Amino acid sequence: MATLPVQADAIIQRYGPHLNYAPKEGFYGREEPDKSVKTHCCFCGMQCGIKLLVKDNKVVGFDPWMEFPFNEGRLCPKGVQRYLQNNHPDRLLSPLKRVAGQGFEPVGWEEAMDTTIAAIRRIQQTYGKDAFSILSGVSLTNEKSYLVGKLARVAFQTKNLDYNGRLCMVSAGAGNKKAFGLDRASNTYADLKHAEVIIIAGANVSETFPTLTHWVWQARDNGAKLIIIDPRVTPIARTADLHLDVRPGTDSALYGAMLNYLVQQDLLDHDFIDNYTMGFADTIAAVKDYSLEWAAGVTGISIEKIRQAAELWGRAKTSFLLHARGIEHHTKGVDNVLGCINLVLATGRIGKPYCGYGTITGQGNGQGGREHGHKCDQLPGNRDITNPEHRQYIANVWGIEESALPGKGYTAYALIEAIHRGEVKGLLSICFNPLVSLPNNQFVREALEKLEFYVAIDFFLNETARHADIVLAGSLQEEEEGTVTTAEGRVTRIRQAVTPPGEARADTEILLEIARRLGAGDKFNFQSSEEIFNELRVASKGGTADYYGITYEKIEKQMGVFWPCPSLDHPGTPRLWEDRKFSTPDGKAHFNPVTYKPPSEVTDAEYPVVLTTGRVVSQYLSGTQTRRIGKLVDQFPEPLLEIHPEMAARYGITQRQLVRVSTRRGAAEFHANIVETIRKDTVFIPYHWPGKKSANQLTIGTLDPVSKIPEFKVCACQLTPLQEEESGAGNPAYASE
Amino acid sequence: METNTYYRTDQEFFVDMQRCIGCHACEMACAECETNGQESMIHVNYVDRAYTIQTTVQVCMHCEDPVCAQVCPADAIAKDEFGVVHTANTSRCIGCSNCVMACPFGVPKKQEQYDLMMKCNMCYDRTSAGKKPMCATVCPSQALYYGTREEIRAMRPNSEPVNTFIFGKETVKTKVNIMMPKGSTFLKVH
Numbered sequence: 013m014a015t016l017p018v019q020a021d022a023i024i025q026r027y028g029p030h031l032n033y034a035p036k037e038g039f040y041g042r043e044e045p046d047k048s049v050k051t052h053c054c055f056c057g058m059q060c061g062i063k064l065l066v067k068d069n070k071v072v073g074f075d076p077w078m079e080f081p082f083n084e085g086r087l088c089p090k091g092v093q094r095y096l097q098n099n100h101p102d103r104l105l106s107p108l109k110r111v112a113g114q115g116f117e118p119v120g121w122e123e124a125m126d127t128t129i130a131a132i133r134r135i136q137q138t139y140g141k142d143a144f145s146i147l148s149g150v151s152l153t154n155e156k157s158y159l160v161g162k163l164a165r166v167a168f169q170t171k172n173l174d175y176n177g178r179l180c181m182v183s184a185g186a187g188n189k190k191a192f193g194l195d196r197a198s199n200t201y202a203d204l205k206h207a208e209v210i211i212i213a214g215a216n217v218s219e220t221f222p223t224l225t226h227w228v229w230q231a232r233d234n235g236a237k238l239i240i241i242d243p244r245v246t247p248i249a250r251t252a253d254l255h256l257d258v259r260p261g262t263d264s265a266l267y268g269a270m271l272n273y274l275v276q277q278d279l280l281d282h283d284f285i286d287n288y289t290m291g292f293a294d295t296i297a298a299v300k301d302y303s304l305e306w307a308a309g310v311t312g313i314s315i316e317k318i319r320q321a322a323e324l325w326g327r328a329k330t331s332f333l334l335h336a337r338g339i340e341h342h343t344k345g346v347d348n349v350l351g352c353i354n355l356v357l358a359t360g361r362i363g364k365p366y367c368g369y370g371t372i373t374g375q376g377n378g379q380g381g382r383e384h385g386h387k388c389d390q391l392p393g394n395r396d397i398t399n400p401e402h403r404q405y406i407a408n409v410w411g412i413e414e415s416a417l418p419g420k421g422y423t424a425y426a427l428i429e430a431i432h433r434g435e436v437k438g439l440l441s442i443c444f445n446p447l448v449s450l451p452n453n454q455f456v457r458e459a460l461e462k463l464e465f466y467v468a469i470d471f472f473l474n475e476t477a478r479h480a481d482i483v484l485a486g487s488l489q490e491e492e493e494g495t496v497t498t499a500e501g502r503v504t505r506i507r508q509a510v511t512p513p514g515e516a517r518a519d520t521e522i523l524l525e526i527a528r529r530l531g532a533g534d535k536f537n538f539q540s541s542e543e544i545f546n547e548l549r550v551a552s553k554g555g556t557a558d559y560y561g562i563t564y565e566k567i568e569k570q571m572g573v574f575w576p577c578p579s580l581d582h583p584g585t586p587r588l589w590e591d592r593k594f595s596t597p598d599g600k601a602h603f604n605p606v607t608y609k610p611p612s613e614v615t616d617a618e619y620p621v622v623l624t625t626g627r628v629v630s631q632y633l634s635g636t637q638t639r640r641i642g643k644l645v646d647q648f649p650e651p652l653l654e655i656h657p658e659m660a661a662r663y664g665i666t667q668r669q670l671v672r673v674s675t676r677r678g679a680a681e682f683h684a685n686i687v688e689t690i691r692k693d694t695v696f697i698p699y700h701w702p703g704k705k706s707a708n709q710l711t712i713g714t715l716d717p718v719s720k721i722p723e724f725k726v727c728a729c730q731l732t733p734l735q736e737e738e739s740g741a742g743n744p745a746y747a748s749e
Numbered sequence: 750m751e752t753n754t755y756y757r758t759d760q761e762f763f764v765d766m767q768r769c770i771g772c773h774a775c776e777m778a779c780a781e782c783e784t785n786g787q788e789s790m791i792h793v794n795y796v797d798r799a800y801t802i803q804t805t806v807q808v809c810m811h812c813e814d815p816v817c818a819q820v821c822p823a824d825a826i827a828k829d830e831f832g833v834v835h836t837a838n839t840s841r842c843i844g845c846s847n848c849v850m851a852c853p854f855g856v857p858k859k860q861e862q863y864d865l866m867m868k869c870n871m872c873y874d875r876t877s878a879g880k881k882p883m884c885a886t887v888c889p890s891q892a893l894y895y896g897t898r899e900e901i902r903a904m905r906p907n908s909e910p911v912n913t914f915i916f917g918k919e920t921v922k923t924k925v926n927i928m929m930p931k932g933s934t935f936l937k938v939h
Contacts (some may be wrong), residue, residue, distance in 0.1 A: 036786040043783060073781065076886045087887040092777040218770035222889035229768055229890060233905045247770035250802050629772045643777055657799070667799075689802050 014439075014463035014479040018115045020703070026115065027473035028102035029635075031642035034073075039099070041067025049509040050077055053091045054151065054489040055632045057373035057499035058082065058223050060091055064098075064490055064509045071098035071490060071509055081571055082201070082498070088222035089630050089644060096641045097488060098510065102472050104485035105514025116473070116483065121515065128482050129529045131465035132168070135438040142418070145172035145427055145436045149443030150180070150381030151633075152519070153494030153506055154559075155544040157377065158392060158551070159523050159536075160442065161385030164418075166410055167532035171421035172436055175386040176444045176633075178424035180337065181378050182387075182719040183345030184371030190346070191353045191602050193595030194556045195394060196379065196501040197370025198362055198588040199332070200574070201227040204236075206366040209328040211239045211321075213352060214263065214338020214725075215372050218247035219629035221336075221499075224372065231332075237324050241266065242338060243624060244654070244696060245689035254321055257691055259312040260624040261611030261726035263339045267351030268299040268608055269307030270322040274358050275299075279326025281360025288592045289357050291603035298605035310608065312691065325355060330366035337374060338626070341724040343612045345716045350604040357601050363589030373499035375633070376489070380497030383557035384548055388421040392548060393555020402555075409551045411535060423720035425450060425713055432459035440526075442469040442486065442519065447476040448634035448702045451711035451722040452677045469522055474636040475702040485516035492518050493541040495567065501585075502572040503562050520544070553578070556595050611726045612714035615693075619675060619728035621659070622694040625707045626725075631700035639700065651705055653682035654696040655731075660686045665733045672732040673697070678709040681739055695729065755879045756831050759897050762871065762885065763910055764806060765928035768892035771795065771804030775884035775893060782872070782883060788860060790836075790869040791884050806892060808884065809834060809856045809869035810914075811924035817848035817857055817868075825866075832924040833873060837866040853916050853938075901928075909933045 016023065045065040052059045061080025065073040074095045076085030107124035108116040135144050146168065148160045157175075164173035185195040192198070204210065204227045218225045225248060232238055240249040241256045241263065249255045258266055274280055275296050285292050304322075308315040325331065333356050339348040353369065361367035373379045384392040392409075395402035397420050407414040422430050428450060430436040439460075450456045460466065460479045468477035469486040477483055490509040497503045512518055520541060527536040538544045542564050553560035561577035562584070573584040594601045615622055630647035632638045639645055653671050665671055668683045673695070681704070682697060690696055697707040712727040776789035796803045815834045818826040825841035826848060828834045837848070837857075844864035848857045857868040872882035880886070885895035894901060901910060910926035913935040920935075929936065 034781070034787055038781070038783050038787075076883075078886075083889075085881075085886045086889045086891070087774055087778070088772050088889050089774045089777050092774050092781070092887060218772065218890065222770060222772050222774065225768070225770055225890040230904070233907065235907075245802055247772075247802050247804075251767050629770075643780075647773055685798075687798060687802075688800050 014460045014466040014481065016478055017110045017112050020478065022115055023473065023478050029640045030101050031645055032096045032100045032640055033642035034096065039067070039070070039072035042073040045072060048075060049507050051490060051507040051509060052496065052504055053087070053094055054097070054637070055090050055094060055376055056221055057375060057378050058221050059376060059496055059498040059504055060087055060223050062087065062091060062094070064095060066509050069510045071095045079571070082500070082502070083223045086223045086226060089647065090632055090638060093641045093644050097637045098490060100640060102640055103513060103516070104471055104473060104483065105516055106485055107515070108483040110481045121517070124482050124484060125525060125529060128467045128526070131481070132438060132530065135464060139437050141169045142171050142421070143436055144168055144170050144438035145431070146170070146386070147174060147424060147427065147439065147441045147444045147446065148386035149176040150375040150378045151489065152381060152443050153377060153492065153496055153541070154380040154384055154548060155494045155541045156519050156523070157381040157385035158548045159385070159520060159544055161392065162410060163523055163527055164386070166412060166535050167527040167530040169416065169418060171388070171418035172427055173386055173421055174388040174424040174427055175381065176424065176449060177375065177378055177382045177387065178720060179449055179722065179724070180374045181340070181371060181382060183340035183716055183721045184335070184349050185382060186346045186719040187349030187353060188371070190604055191350060191357070193597070194588070195382070196557070196575070196588065197499060199368030199370065200500045200502070200586045203366050203368040203587065204228060204231045204332050206234055207231050207236055207330050207332040207368065209237045209239065209324050209331045211241065211325065211333045212248065213241040213333070213335040214340070215334055215336035216242065216246040216248070216338070216626060217372070220374070220627050221372055222629060239321050239324065243691045243694050254317060254324070256313045256317055256321060259691065260622050260694055261342060262311040263348045264344055264351045264606050265302065265307050265310040265608040266313065266318065267348070267355055268302040268606060269304055269318060270325065271296065271354050271358060272299040272302045273304065273319070273322040274326045274355070277326060280358050284360025285358065288601055289603055290598065290600040291605070295354055295603035295605045298607050302608070312693070326359065328361070331359070331361045332366070332368040334370060334372055336372040338725060340371070341721060342726065343714050343716050343723045344609050345721045346718045347606045347609070351606045354603050354606065357603055363587065363592060377496040379499060379501060380495070380503065383497070384552060388423055393552035394557035395555045405554065406551060409547070425715060425722055426720065428456055428459045431462060434462060437464040439463055439466045440469070441466070441476060445474040445476045445634035445636050448700070448706060448708065451708050451724060452713040453706055453708045454678055455713065469519060470636070471516065472636055472640060474634065484522050485514070486519040486522055487512045487516065492520060495545060497575065501574050503559065503567055503575060504572045505564065505567045612723055613712050613727045615728045619730050621729050621731055623673065623675065623710060623727050623729040624694055624696050624725050625699045625711060626696060627700065628698045631698070633700065635700040635702070648698070651682055651698045651701050651707060652685040654685050654687055654690050656690050656692045657686050657688060658692050659695070660684060663731050663733055665731070670734045670736055670739055672734055673710060673729050674732065675710040675712070675727055675729045677712065680704060680706065680709045681734065695731070699724070756877045757879060758831060760895060761898060762808070762882065762925040763894040763901050763928055764808065764925060765892050765894070765908065766805055768890040769793070769804045769806050770890050771802065772889060774887050774889055775806060778883045778887040785867070788867065790867060807854060807856060808893070808925060809871070810854050811871060813922040813924065816851045816853065820847040820851040822847065833871050835870045835873065836868045839865060842866055853914070853919070853921055907931055911936055914938060
């Protein structure tokens with residue numbers, strides 16, 4: 013039974029989100045802490061270094077960590093406030109069980125584990141191994157990610173494991189593997205400093221990766237031209253040399269026309285193309301009709317701006333192209349990524365100082381997490397679960413028969429669909445809040461309600477976990493040792509600052525206990541996170557994401573190690589492709605033809621407005637952590653509908669008026685924020701909120717055919733201005749139902 | 750004010766508004782200081798959100814001849830030997846708000862709950878120990894920079910530190926600099 017045991021309001025009253033503020037005088041002991049722990053922020057892929065101040069086993073404050081090379085003490089508001097997730101009134105202090113009609117009741121670990129294991133066994137015996145699934149997340153360390161992957165394949169023996177990176181970096185990963193045979197940003201951000209031209213496509217850098225802004229500005233101080241491609245004037249777009257205000261869903265038309273222009277003007281690196289790439293002829297044939305005029309018509313960007321962008325890009329000697337979810341959250345997310353890569357390869361500006369390319373990985377361990385564990389089609393070391401040699405290698409490391417290793421399972425959204433149609437009956441979730449973060453979340457809720465058994469491991473009772481039969485109280489990032497891999501590919505050390513409070517346990521301990529109880533204890537005989545990492549090193553050895561030469565000691569000594577690092581005497585690889593040998597089977601970088609396709613849902617007379625979604629600076633992902641921190645919520649108390657004044661006038665919408673936004677999936681109400689910093693044909697809603705304030709009531713569940721990423725960034729909607737008394741939303745900010 | 754040998758007189762504060770991304774990290778970090786009681790002494794505001802995403806950040810400019818101190822009837826505001834204009838001496842401040850009204854930059858704020866003016870003292874606890882002020886330490890875009898004049902000139906060759914402000918007939922010189930286009934020597938406020 014995965015329906016809510018009681019009304020959401022009653023659950024919220026007990027388990028939050030409640031807002032945590034520091035007392036005016038600060039937490040006790042902040043001025044004289046027992047220790048100051050050098051670790052990293054728990055949020056985005058920048059993984060800024062930070063010191064956590066600890067008194068009496070509680071995190072009581074922070075200090076800037078000036079020596080960590082990426083951020084040198086710099087932090088965003090989320091980083092400054094992240095310590096408040098610790099010592100939080102909503103923290104789960106013991107396992108819980110669902111009691112129908114009453115809510116959740118604290119239970120002991122024995123009962124919680126007995127119930128969980130019995131349910132897993134019953135479901136797997138009744139419906140088959142694959143009927144029990146796992147959804148994981150990449151805020152987990154490399155060690156935990158690896159453990160979840162091994163747990164699914166070895167202890168559960170289910171193929172149905174996927175992760176929230178499916179909503180994040182998978183389009184980039186797929187595109188990078190096609191082009192380079194390897195999935196990592198090719199350069200560190202230090203290579204931004206002397207890039208002559210920087211393109212940032214679909215990345216609201218100053219809100220989602222604020223500490224990256226300083227690196228972009230260092231380049232600008234040195235004369236770099238900055239080109240931002242975004243439907244909105246974001247803070248980084250405001251001062252850009254060129255802002256290409258692309259219509260959502262048309263990015264690949266822009267890149268195609270720019271590539272065609274480079275060909276027409278012969279702004280190409282022929283030596284690089286001839287000697288180190290494949291597929292150029294087919295790729296330029298695909299865009300030969302993509303004129304600037306045509307692209308202007310499709311994208312809504314002026315011809316002159318597209319020409320200027322192509323000229324700047326084509327004539328630069330050094331450059332860096334960055335992209336993120338803005339181009340990746342599409343049914344053609346992989347195409348968009350490949351379109352960008354084609355521009356990089358055509359100019360040969362990669363694998364050299366100040367010549368870089370990369371996706372900006374979003375989640376804290378979005379990079380490492382996707383390499384080693386819980387992606388449905390992947391085995392450690394970024395190995396392919398369908399490749400016989402890769403399977404055999406991992407089976408040997410794990411001490412199992414290759415035939416016992418499950419195959420490729422459903423991707424995250426497809427898994428929800430399989431639950432919805434009754435094919436998958438059980439779910440374990442850790443570090444994933446799909447009821448907020450997946451598109452079309454009415455459908456997700458229906459799916460959850462069909463589960464026969466749902467167990468959630470989490471430190472707070474997030475919106476999805478409210479549907480659980482059993483909740484296992486797990487650990488925060490600062491409560492375990494481990495490693496993460498940053499967006500630059502730098503493996504860094506997460507340090508344990510405190511131990512889990514009350515009866516809560518370390519995630520690792522919980523995962524190992526489940527493995528033991530499922531009869532696989534001999535395969536999970538780890539005494540520490542470092543032992544798990546050491547097995548991961550071996551499991552990754554020889555894979556494209558080779559961590560074999562990375563040790564805890566080396567990470568600390570070097571303040572991070574860039575993979576690949578294949579041997580103990582190897583220093584790591586900050587810049588890829590300097591030898592011009594790519595990781596594809598033929599050793600060449602691959603152009604890929606990209607023909608323009610429209611988004612899966614286009615505007616029409618009934619739904620005439622383009623809806624796009626994104627983020628705000630003070631919130632992170634589904635908000636499980638950041639919607640519980642007072643000042644971060646005060647900064648953005650609710651999601652607002654950003655709308656251009658011309659469109660607002662057309663609908664008679666006034667500033668802060670309530671507007672019903674409807675799509676073919678559902679309707680939701682938001683207060684309007686009328687701003688000139690958005691396209692006239694597009695509205696924007698940030699997605700971090702649940703229930704009736706969730707933008708994902710509206711978004712569409714269509715997927716990229718390759719990466720299976722949902723098309724969060726574009727769908728069609730209609731707008732209806734409301735009077736407050738017409739609102740059906742009640743007090744919606746945190747309600748689930 | 751007692752001399753502290755760790756205060757680095759070669760280091761200055763530089764504000765570059767064009768870099769401000771409006772993230773509020775500076776405010777949140779400032780508020781963490783034990784003497785600030787979770788209130789920020791630095792303020793980030795939209796210029797006019799309907800038209801632009803641009804924000805401004807206002808920190809105490811630490812005037813050479815601080816008008817806040819001149820108008821204080823209780824002699825609660827003092828400038829020290831390093832040019833830092835300190836927040837109101839709590840035992841002297843009478844909460845009259847003269848300084849609040851007089852400051853040309855709108856910096857001092859009266860904290861009604863304490864009946865006391867509070868403002869930035871350039872993190873004296875940190876700067877007197879050789880550290881950077883907290884806001885300039887965390888600022889992710891380095892719109893707030895603390896370091897030497899030589900450093901910022903080398904790093905940002907297209908900008909010029911300016912510390913002369915003209916308000917009508919009044920000229921105000923400040924310890925804090927703002928970054929302006931190369932060749933600028935003053936900022937005139939109309």
